[in-house]
Amino acid sequence: MKEELKFDVLIIGGGLAGLSSAIHLSKSNLSVLVIEKNSYPKHKVCGEYISNEVLPYLKFLDIDVFSLGAKKIDRFQLSTTQSKLLSTTLPLGGFGISRFCLDHALAKKALEVGSEILEDSVEDIQFSNDEFLVETKKSNKFKAKIVIGAYGKRSNLDIKLNRQFIKRKSPYLAVKMHVKGDFADDVVALHNFEGGYCGVSKVENDNINLCYITNFNVFKKFKDIQDFQKNVVYKNNFLKDILSNTVPVFEEPLTISQISFDAKKPVENHIIMCGDTAALIHPLCGNGMSMAICSAQIASRLIIKYFNSETSDREALEKQYLREWNVAFKSRLKTGRIVANLFNQPRLSEVLMRGLKWFPSVLPFIIRRTHGKVMSIE
Template identity: 30%
Template sequence: MQEEVLILGGGVAGCAAAIALAQKGRSVTLIERERTPRHKVCGEFLSGEALEDLHALGIDVVSLGAVPINYVRLAAAQRAAEAPLPFPAKSLTRKALDKALISRAIAVGVRVELGRSVQSLNRTAASTWQVTLEDGSIREAPTVFLATGKHDLRGHARPKDPHRWVAFKMYYRLSPAQADDLGDASELTLYSGGYGGIQPVEDGITNFCCVVQRRYFERAGLRWEGLIANMQKDCPHLAMRLAGAQPLLDKPIAITHIPYGYLRRTTEDSLYCIGDQAAVIPSFTGDGISVALHTARCAAAAYLARESSSVFQPKLRSAMLPQMRLAQAAANGLNNALARAVLPFFLRVWPGAMQVTARLTRVTQPAALAP
């Protein structure tokens, strides 16, 4: 079967690109390996830019139950500091968001194949892309958008993650007093081997998502119970927050090997890489979804303007490099013991610093990438 555009991966980036192209009358097929959207490791924070992009795609997050997030709070050891967010933000479970994106893609005419896993992606002698699915069936198209998120396809892998990050997500129902105290804030809690975010999502549920270096997880005996106990020891604010909380999943969901700071340099002909396949911003910025939407929008615009992928991909990288460097530098600060100890004290004295950091680590630069 010959398509105009094949999109591999139906998460945020894949759906966003598919919707943008279908709305311009292009014939698009999207291949997603899950039959129905499921929980993903994600803090589920939607930044102002993400909200704008979702709105432009026809997704009304408020009707899906998204809750407002108006404050950012930072807690390390015994200290906590807070500041109002310098942009409107919300939070929404990925299950709800991904489901809405897939439905929207179908509504605008994208051919969506769910429950189909891509096994390989190869260039043929006739200069088309050939995609082989798990049952051996083949799809061909002149152009492919690679949007498989954290999952690399054989032959198209991103570099290894030297810190061997491990990330977890757990849902809790907090005690009424702690839910009240958390309010409409996104809280960043710091530990000696990583950090975590706590924030309310829809239906009175609280998302706790953390990312730690593997050696920190090893010290906890490679067990979630040990890890969460150690994180609470490192950060009593977290212990307070989770006192009396009811876990809502049997066990947390986890992923490993996250190449933070990755920005794809080049690509092959007619292969546009978007979302986590283009750039992996440190999680504490809460900007990954925004990056996914942004890279999808820019790649779709480049394709429609007949800008080749080999011109587009390095251009995307250059535009995103300053913010990525800043976000990486800030992430290194969070991993530094001394910085961790003094940071909340410093932020109490100058809460505006939190707002400045939040603003500077935003990656979206719509104007910079117009083809």
């Protein structure tokens, strides 16, 4: 029988939120274990554009994205299903970097500052006597005072935890690919097509990241991804031009299904949820990576206060995290849902585009509503 190892904080999932938290907490001399089912580096289905709001926090974590090859982005393009295009400057700006690159850099830094990373998957979590007992697929057992859930959009663990959103089937499918070709370094584009939308931006190594989301019921009418793209995605002239004049980097595109935009609880079963595990903003607003990093900062700062006895008890910690999470993200998520609903109606989106051309200041306003403010480091 394996010995139960104890940590101050156990983090389930080693993506952006999990690794950022691990670095932050380890820098404050807490013992941290990250349990991640995949090895690094690994490509993930993701838009790979991040708002500059996180740069001060990444600097605090000793991560320099531009030394890793990130592309500075300060322009935004939006097109409708009828290939009508709008362009604007990004109020805050951002950068493009792959999850392959950024997750790997964060994992190396986490190990460097004292975090432990275990390649395994969590099978069960029990909470009793103000402590967690976590069991993994490889029969490891761990105890921890705090558990952070940072395992992504959906997991079998959500079923075990009886989370409400996992009970509802979601119709969305996402496809991601890297290609080589001609695309401006400083632009992030969002091109709509019937039943979906595609984000386009440069990342390190001059690769172009394309990541689109669509309704699976529409997608399954076609024999494969290529057939779907040629019959649906290509109807947007900008996407047709990009996909027809570039060379794939991956052997096959990456896909993920059952993407849920239903409401989730940021704290469940006393687990502090971060990143996509806490909520998923519509990719149409293109800032999920930034939200994951921001949520890690909020959680880590409050957890450190808890261990330093600056917070009275677990209940106070959970309530404060929920309050700060809502202040940071509730409005963003609401805006994201509204924008996505509007652009899911092709005729209405065309009318909106005409309105945005008449009132160009509205688009930067919407962007600000989904991109937050530059993070402060306390």
